[in-house]
Amino acid sequence: MTESIQVRPELLRQTGQIPCQLAAELRGVRDRWNTVVGSPGDALGLVEVATAFDNLHDRWYDELSVHIRLLEELCRGVVLSADEYTTSDDNASTRLGDDDPAKKV
């Protein structure tokens, strides 16, 4: 059973930045790797080997790109959630304040 909701929005916002940093790191890893292996030319010799190498490169470039996109989405999602929790908390407290009979006087 899932626990009741408990959120610490400010910490969540800070934590939400981490996937963005990790995505940037991963992009750096991918791009440095790609710079070396992305254009092998005829270095591998046999056409069949070169084709297999190109296929591996393309698939793993795409693979790492999916990981990067997901980390960026997670980053945005977590930060957005933190903002929304803060906003709804503010709204709730404002609404409660508005409903406070004492304030209506």
Place this chain on the structure above:
Amino acid sequence: MTTTDYVQVSTLINRLRQVLEALNPANAVSAVVTVIGMVSEPPPGDPDRIEEFATAFAVAAGDVGPVATDVQRLGTQRLPEIWRGVAGVSAAELMIATGRLVEQTTPQFTRTRGALEAYAAELRTLRTQHADLHAALHDAWRDATHIAGFPVPDPTALDDLARSLAQLIAGCIEVYDRYVVAGDALAIALGDVAGKARAGAMADSNLPPATIVLTTGSGVDGSLNGDNAILAGAQATRAADRYGQLGPEDRKRFAELLSQAPSQAHRAYLLKALAAGHPIDDVVAFGRTINGRTESWLHQHLSLVNPGQTGTATYDGKRLDQYNGVTCGSMTTVVLRSMADPLYALHLTTGGQPDNSELTNIEAVQRRLEEEQQATYERSTRNWPPQLGTPPWGLIGELNSHADTLGTEYEFRLVDDTDAGSVNPALRDAVTAVNAGHTVPVLVGDSYPAHYVLLIGHEGSDLVVYNPGNGQVGRVGQDDFRNGNLGAAAGFRHANGVALPS
């Protein structure tokens, strides 16, 4: 002579053999000139650059590791500490799944590095040997055609020339043979690693990255192990393509189905059903059937044979094997189809009514498997003596009648495992197909073709083979495929043919 592909290298090797067979002192001078011309080019490739590629893979493998660890730590520690509730759990689950996928990069890149280094080392050795042989051939020609430095033929040197030339030509043949073997080994290893980029197979799709990650990390018995992914590479690509072809309304229905799925495994089977080309109404009905079931129920009813687990393939404790002496080809086809199409597997195991115990008990399942084998057998042996089993063209015809579901047509290729020029390309293409997420029927025999088995996985240098004769999933080395030693896994020694995706 150019040697940039397998056909050219094989042609060169064959011509060198012909020259060697015809060699005698009388034709030695012309032969040496011919051979010098034939082997003028060293085995192509640049070992230094290949080592640079290997280093780049090694560096990336090392750099990815800490990222994967940090992503997983976010999911297992930091997020749960500060965000509890349904959304927090979902975010953490996604983070953990992403971390696991990122983590897969390191072993695969490390393996690539090893394969590239081995190839570079062999290529360097072969190029050096080639240079030495080429120089020796030139020296031999000079010795036989010059006396005291003058261009005068030396008839007394012809016997020596023929003898040394024979050794040099044999040396050249060995160099190019080893070059092909090294190229094969690298191409197979690279194909295996490419097949492990499971999310990459769906990268060009309209599917959200979260869906991709949550469906590509599931194996048929829970975690990923070898080639046991529920959604293998080619199926993943096909699922992504078919999702892209759905109209807005159907896409919305499928997205809702995915969002209601209780686990990664459920999502993977839904995408697999889409990949198999079923109409969206059938996929939705399938989704409603499976979404209330446990993961272990899914694995039992939708994945009859597990490539990640050797031993006897069973259903409810009963062995999954051919029901009589001639339906090996049919059972191979049934298992192949069940591995590509979860609705077909569901039909086999439940008759389409998973809650009806009369249709799901083991006797009913075995009866359906027998009926399916028999129906398959009758379709694939028309105009053929029924006691002789399934002919290759019958097997291919049956497979191709399900091409939409399988995502490919098949074609048959004869294999002679005493001829490297036949067995090596067949093995390479079969393994490439398996690495890409297909399964490959293999015709095996001793003195004559006698039996079909199914190649269902490839891990390292091992082939994973399902043998319908005894229901065993076994491993056999690639070298055993080449050398006629398939007996332990296939029941017969020699590969006589393969059915390859075309």
